[in-house]
Amino acid sequence: MDRFVSTFTNKIDAKGRVSIPAAFRVVLERDGYKVGGSAGIYCYPSLDAPALDAGGERLAQKIDGLLAGLPDYSDERDELSVALYGDVQVLSIDGDGRIVLPESLRAHAGLRDAVTFVGLGEKFQMWEPGRFGERRQRAREKVQGHRKLLGSAAGSGSRSGDDPASSLGGGGQGARE
Amino acid sequence: MDRFVSTFTNKIDAKGRVSIPAAFRVVLERDGYKVGGSAGIYCYPSLDAPALDAGGERLAQKIDGLLAGLPDYSDERDELSVALYGDVQVLSIDGDGRIVLPESLRAHAGLRDAVTFVGLGEKFQMWEPGRFGERRQRAREKVQGHRKLLGSAAGSGSRSGDDPASSLGGGGQGARE
DNA sequence: TAAAATCCCATGCGATCCCATAGATGCCCG
DNA sequence: CGGGCATCTATGGGATCGCATGGGATTTTA
Numbered sequence: 001m002d003r004f005v006s007t008f009t010n011k012i013d014a015k016g017r018v019s020i021p022a023a024f025r026v027v028l029e030r031d032g033y034k035v036g037g038s039a040g041i042y043c044y045p046s047l048d049a050p051a052l053d054a055g056g057e058r059l060a061q062k063i064d065g066l067l068a069g070l071p072d073y074s075d076e077r078d079e080l081s082v083a084l085y086g087d088v089q090v091l092s093i094d095g096d097g098r099i100v101l102p103e104s105l106r107a108h109a110g111l112r113d114a115v116t117f118v119g120l121g122e123k124f125q126m127w128e129p130g131r132f133g134e135r136r137q138r139a140r141e142k143v144q145g146h147r148k149l150l151g152s153a154a155g156s157g158s159r160s161g162d163d164p165a166s167s168l169g170g171g172g173q174g175a176r177e
Numbered sequence: 178m179d180r181f182v183s184t185f186t187n188k189i190d191a192k193g194r195v196s197i198p199a200a201f202r203v204v205l206e207r208d209g210y211k212v213g214g215s216a217g218i219y220c221y222p223s224l225d226a227p228a229l230d231a232g233g234e235r236l237a238q239k240i241d242g243l244l245a246g247l248p249d250y251s252d253e254r255d256e257l258s259v260a261l262y263g264d265v266q267v268l269s270i271d272g273d274g275r276i277v278l279p280e281s282l283r284a285h286a287g288l289r290d291a292v293t294f295v296g297l298g299e300k301f302q303m304w305e306p307g308r309f310g311e312r313r314q315r316a317r318e319k320v321q322g323h324r325k326l327l328g329s330a331a332g333s334g335s336r337s338g339d340d341p342a343s344s345l346g347g348g349g350q351g352a353r354e
Numbered sequence: 355t356a357a358a359a360t361c362c363c364a365t366g367c368g369a370t371c372c373c374a375t376a377g378a379t380g381c382c383c384g
Numbered sequence: 385c386g387g388g389c390a391t392c393t394a395t396g397g398g399a400t401c402g403c404a405t406g407g408g409a410t411t412t413t414a
Contacts, residue, residue, distance in 0.1 A: 120258045139260035
């Protein structure tokens, strides 16, 4: 596995520590991070959501690439640089796979005593569980509008609705060695 | 053959485990999954049905491809990412060909003590047996209407349209809570 | 030196692995 | 042609392992 997938919710303990889901740690390690080493994960406030974005080396390079695409000295680049680099924190992972979130980051995401980790492929987000619930709801509704896209992507391009039984007839001979 | 076909109904045991139909396991292996390895199957709530969609690498690639088409950092991409990646679970298959369904997924499909696996070609769905029964009934009626369109093809194909799921009724013995 | 951050160990629960059983199927050999 | 044996699948249960979490102990910083 080389992408962040799924959601997990972990607690913040009295010292402000949170366990990073084991599945995510695996991805981070593959991305160049060595647990116990001196590297860390990149974390910054999401630009358009009350959440935190985080990832490993690949994410960092992606940001670099994004900025490189904009002309030097443009307003756009300046703003983006500040918005991204300015608030980036490099968090280290302790021996037990936990990180400590600085107050500034916690505030932006409204984190109190638990964190929902949301895998988004090349990066992941950290949400206050309640807020993420709302966001997920909205996202699902919006996706309904893209159903046709999905339908074709998922293969049953013939029709929009999922009509499982309709493919039953296909003489079930298939699954042979 | 390398597609998911037919339907099977298996029980959920006290630990929340369900056997994946052997026929489906064969397809998954061909799709890149190695039993006993570290990969898994991708599973997420169906967008428009009280069921779960699942598949192997090929299905994951489709999702990736869908997102790859959207510009980075666009609202659209973010929403879609959350809905897709965020809801996806990577389930590992144990040595006996079983998976464990997380509570969140079970809830969406209303799964309690049994699961009906429905082959849909390159992916398959998991239904609560009762609900699937209703859905299949409606689907059949619909198919009747389309039969003339399908013509002779439907004739040979529908022959095997017997009731695979019913076999479990006979074989199953202690189908209790 | 006090406060805070980091490291290290203990623990409980859930997830995973492994083995045992049983029904069903298919094959071989009589 | 039929009986019995080997195999495979589904399912249950026990044992084990890993992860998340909590609580000190130790080091670092102001």
